[in-house]
Amino acid sequence: MCVSAMMDDEIKKLEREYEATVGWVEFEEIFERRIHSDIKILKDIELQIENSSAPQAARIRPLIAEYRKIKSAELEQEIFKQKMRLGNAERALKTKPTKKAAEEQRIATNKIDAGLRRLADIKRTEPAERDSRLYPFYFAPIVIHDGKQKKIIPARYHCRIAGKPAIIDRKLPGLFNARRDSLESYWKELFGQHHAVIRITSFFENVPLHKSEHRELREGEEEQNVVLHFNPKPTQPLNIACIYSRWQSPGEHDLVSFAAITDEPTPEVAAAGHDRTIIMLKKDNVASWLSPQSHSIEELYRMFDDSEQPYFEYRKAA
Numbered sequence: 001m002c003v004s005a006m007m008d009d010e011i012k013k014l015e016r017e018y019e020a021t022v023g024w025v026e027f028e029e030i031f032e033r034r035i036h037s038d039i040k041i042l043k044d045i046e047l048q049i050e051n052s053s054a055p056q057a058a059r060i061r062p063l064i065a066e067y068r069k070i071k072s073a074e075l076e077q078e079i080f081k082q083k084m085r086l087g088n089a090e091r092a093l094k095t096k097p098t099k100k101a102a103e104e105q106r107i108a109t110n111k112i113d114a115g116l117r118r119l120a121d122i123k124r125t126e127p128a129e130r131d132s133r134l135y136p137f138y139f140a141p142i143v144i145h146d147g148k149q150k151k152i153i154p155a156r157y158h159c160r161i162a163g164k165p166a167i168i169d170r171k172l173p174g175l176f177n178a179r180r181d182s183l184e185s186y187w188k189e190l191f192g193q194h195h196a197v198i199r200i201t202s203f204f205e206n207v208p209l210h211k212s213e214h215r216e217l218r219e220g221e222e223e224q225n226v227v228l229h230f231n232p233k234p235t236q237p238l239n240i241a242c243i244y245s246r247w248q249s250p251g252e253h254d255l256v257s258f259a260a261i262t263d264e265p266t267p268e269v270a271a272a273g274h275d276r277t278i279i280m281l282k283k284d285n286v287a288s289w290l291s292p293q294s295h296s297i298e299e300l301y302r303m304f305d306d307s308e309q310p311y312f313e314y315r316k317a318a
Contacts, residue, residue: 004133004134004135004136004203004204005133005134005198005200005202005203005204005240005260005278006132006133006134006200006201006202006203007042007044007132007133007134007140007141007198007199007200007201008132008199008200008201008237008238009042009044009045009048009132009140009141009198009199010048011045011048011049011052011141011152014141014143014152014199015152018143018150018152018197018286019150020143020149020150020151020152021149021150021151021152022054022056022151022152023151023152023153023154024054024056024057024059024060026153026154026256027045027049027060027153027154028056028059028060028063030139030154031046031049031060031063031064031067032063033253034063034067035063035066035067035070036070039139040135040137040138040139041138041139041140041154042131042132042133042134042138042139042140043121043124043128043130043131044127044131044132045139045140045141045154046064047125047127047131049061049064050064050125068122068123071122072119072122072123075115075118075119075122076119078111078115079112079115079116079119082108082111082112082115083108083112085104085107085108086104086105086108086109086112088104089101089102089104089105089108090105092104093105133204134157134198134200135157136157136158136173136176137156137157137158137169137176138156138157139154139155139156139157140154140155140157140198141153141154141155141198142154142155142196142197142198142242142244142258143196143197143198143290144194144195144196144244144290145195145290145291150287150290153256154256155196155244155256155257155258156255156256156257156258157176157257157258157259157260158173158175158176158257158259159175159176159178159190159243159244159245159257159258159259160175160245160247160255160257161187161189161190161245161247162189162245162246162247162248163189163247164247166247166249166252175259176259176260177259177260177261177262177276177278178191178243178259178260178261178262179261179262179276180261180262180263180264180279180304183243183261184297187243187259189245190243190244190245191243191292191297191300192292192293192297192300193292193293194243194244194245194246195241195242195243195244195289195290195291195292196242196243196244196258196290197239197240197241197242197281197286197289197290198239198240198242198258198260199237199238199239199240200237200238200240201231201232201235201236201237201238202229202230202231202232203229203230203278204227204228204229204230204317205227205228205230205269205272205274206225206226206227207225207226207227207228207272207273207274208223208224208225208226208273209223209224209225209226210223210224210273211272211273211274212226212228212272212273214271214273226316227316227317228272228273228274228314228315228316228317229314229315229316229317230269230272230312230313230314231312231313231314232310232311232312233310233311233312233313234310236310238278238280238308238310239280239281239282239283239286239308240260240261240278240279240280240281241260241261241278241279241280241281241289241303241304241307242258242259242260242261243258243259243261244256244257244258244259245257245258260278260279261278261279261304262276262277262278262279263276263277263278263279263304263307264276264277265277266309266311266312268311268312268313268314269312269314272314279304279307280307280308280309280310281303281307281308282303282306282307282308285303285306285307288303289303
């Protein structure tokens with residue numbers, strides 16, 4: 001499964017290259033909801049909108065500022081609490097060293113460090129490479145066809161199919177990917193009906209360490225995972241085939257969420273120890289993929305078989 005990916009998510013570029021309209025109302029709504037919830041949005045999207053000259057972005061910038069203000073205050077309070085905890089632990093260690101006091105010192109120190117890093121990241125306005133890395137349950141821009149036009153909207157990378165209970169997010173944490181061989185079973189309500197595309201430049205996979213080293217487990221060795229970063233050569237943006245759903249429930253906010261479709265691995269991905277690869281549509285097939293009702297299931301599968309097949313180099317992720 002694609003556990004994370006580096007997005008090629010520049011809104012202006014997506015708007016131009018897909019000939020799509022930006023769903024500013026949808027972006028404004030998700031940024032407003034984020035202020036008082038645990039919604040996660042790619043930092044890169046936040047910075048793009050903050051620096052956008054589009055008149056619609058002016059409505060979102062105050063929401064970004066309010067989010068930073070509230071979250072910064074929450075973190076500052078937590079850091080203060082942990083500093084008090086650290087002070088108590090250090091005084092206890094001076095009086096009578098105990099394992100409990102030492103553990104309190106360690107935990108408080110780690111939480112202070114983590115809180116300071118998070119605080120700096122929330123306040124940061126300069127871009128960093130990690131800002132475009134998409135993880136499950138983060139919101140990112142997807143391209144859809146709403147029946148009238150191609151549109152760029154924010155959606156969560158973990159698909160909750162309409163009609164399913166919200167608890168399925170915890171019961172089935174792997175729903176950020178959809179296997180090709182399950183499209184006509186678990187995903188049948190979406191495949192052929194609700195298609196989307198995301199653009200990425202590379203992806204990351206969890207791979208068993210011994211498989212990545214092309215060996216068997218040693219006697220007594222426990223299986224360990226390593227994260228590998230796969231980059232296409234030559235470097236190029238990749239159009240990833242996705243399906244999406246709009247989940248609705250009385251008294252709840254609508255949730256638009258998506259999953260990337262995976263297939264059998266390319267030879268070099270298999271050699272690296274992984275058993276799946278995301279499907280990369282050819283540019284000429286993107287418009288057809290986004291209008292699935294105009295095509296048979298067989299034609300949709302042929303788009304998969306005729307997908308891009310770049311060679312992927314890989315290395316251990318930092």
